[in-house]
Amino acid sequence: MNGIRPKLLIFINTLQSGGAERVVSLLLEHLRGDFEIHLALYTNIVDYAIPADVKMLDLKQPLKQNKLLRFLKMPYQSYKIYSYCKKNGIKISVAFLYRPCYVNALMKSLWGYKGKVIMCERTHQTTMQQSHSAIYRMFSKFMVMFSYKRADLVLANSYAMQTDLVENFKIKTPVKVIYNPIDLGFIRTHTDEEPAYTFDRNSFYFINVGGFRKEKNHLLLLQAFFILKNLPCKLLVVGGGIMEEELKQKAADFGIKDKVIFCGWENNPFKYVSRADCFVLSSDVEGFPNVLIEALACGKAVISTDCSSGPRELLAPATDLHYKAINSYEIGEYGILTPVNDVTALAGAMKKMYEDTALRKRFEEKAKSRAEQFDVNEIKEYFHAAFTAL
Template identity: 30%
Template sequence: MQDNSKKNLLLMVPMLHQGGFERVCVTTARLMQDFYNVHILIFSSKDINFDITGLDVIDIDVPAKKGKINKVINVLKRVQKVKKIKKDLNIDISYSFGSSSNYVNVLSKGKEKVLTGLRCQTDMENRGQVNLFCKKSDQVLSCSKEIVRQLKRDFNYDRSTYIYNPLDTEDIQKKGSEDIDDFPFDKDCKVIACMGRNDYIKGIWHLVKAFSLVEKKHPKARLMVLGAGNWEPYIEMAEKMGLSDKIFLPGNRKNPFAYVSKSDIYVCSSNHEGFPNAVLEAMALKKPLISADCKTGPREILLDDIQYNDLITRIPSGDSIKEPINGKYGILVPDMGENVDMDITHITEEEKMLAEKICMFLDDKNLRDEYSERAFERALNYTPEKYRDSIHDIFRLYE
């Protein structure tokens, strides 16, 4: 039942299956319930993977379809349904997560204030799309300073704000302490972990190739990648390398933190991110961290303010670094590229740099311990309370 003393907030996301911005959407809904009548609108309820107990979730049941014509028809159907829901619920503020939701949000705009979220570098690659969102939105929100800088630099758009994703460190540590019964590695192994679905943006083939170099120097090293998708090509890749017993690809896990907590190092090999939740989650579990300097996100987490400001002064274009940086909170290595290359005989200089930094951690327990503590220190900066206050301050501008 709606509380007539509260404004009505609609949060829009395509699905609640898995992923970073889906998690942020659910968290936002819970944190805003004290201030608003909150509704989450989704396009399909297939494979909901989040706890939505106590939340009002509206499924308009227009799932994604392939083909240009079908996609256009889908958008029109979604817009028509969402317009009616916004009117029926007397929505005051509508905030969308991700490009497909942003389209529907701006095209269904009525009297409500519309906020769109550009949360990943892939969202920025279609200029026409970005221009539409900037033109039709009352404000564009992002989770990265870099996206705000890019909107100003490349689109001359200055009604954008960044809000870092919330991180419930206590909850992650609690989940990390849960027992699991299928962890395959002995205690004397050194485990390199990564959380990421099998998608080109996660760059997992780079990590596998780097690991093949690491394993030659550290035979007790092991690699574990957690995430959804078809991992058969990687299983074949591991077989060709003779590393089948040293690479663990368990697929999606309801509680990946219980696995990551058993690792020694965390690596993010992505070529695109927004503000990588998985990186922060690993830091909450006190994992020494190495990340590729993809377009947005990691540099803001792993570098302190002095290092970050120095970097954007030296490279104002936002391009990746060319040499690794030992950041205060983690190690930043050059972006390794988005072109999928499963050829095990072809290992790039950037992949070699990643391998060198992994070996640096494996060679030096004191350094691992030092970066473990720094990682946790950094994780504590992204509390749900800070996020709640920041997003509420923005919403209040439109009440």
């Protein structure tokens, strides 16, 4: 590069706790030696460290906003991004999550941005849209198709997501798959940190890490755990979000509040995961769940709903990616998959993992080697190639 680093804008809603946000934080740290990185945030909420040499643009938008008002403000936001890129000579703009992708598309359509636009899809759009009204689905589908037609490259973080965009949204822009990276070095050096909670040696611990959002379906997890309430088990829930009080009330209503421990949001959840016995993901929809890879990196046996997309590719990669677990749980190569939103199947998988020590040990023995394939030092090269190839 002759000593001159290409200028790169990375645009995301916030750096609040979440999978896409963690990926961005890793890219900021691991690509800043090769790029002059600028970070644009829709809302200035930051839970992850930002390197001192990363320049930042704050669009100063409220985290919660009327959807129509948010949409009407997008042309102006796109102009602010365009002006910033023009002023700073930025030729590559990378958007994570749908709102920044829409704004980037408008930057190109309305203001004639001449640089390259890369859009990073982080969820399975068809599945995500199913829970909304018909009008919302039509509008959302239009916006996805409108935006991605204006991209020079789309990056998906699973093959199921790539297939969804090509087949269901007719995306003609090149769609490449780059899996989410994890920072194995950070995980390995932080598992020994003492957690605030004292583990009971006589209890078996299930654990979940994630934001308290509807699509994460923590209610399903609480319902499944309720079925196991007479076993010597406890459930750790690490995370936070708008549904926190509702979930705590549900645990109380189910009569399990003494066995469900809400640990709050943690920048280092690994000190909890490494001390638990089994990680459980109960989501209705994902992109490619970082928390599953991170749990494997901690050497843990894992259970996940077979949601779109990511868990099957991660836990049963040799199977047909179009297949879904139905009626009962499925034992994969690296973990157990359960049907989406199936309380009985999830409880059955959790009971199986509790009772079958040999199976759990087999998963634990494979876990770390599986996680190594997603280390940031490996994955960052794919991002670097995607950003520079344009």
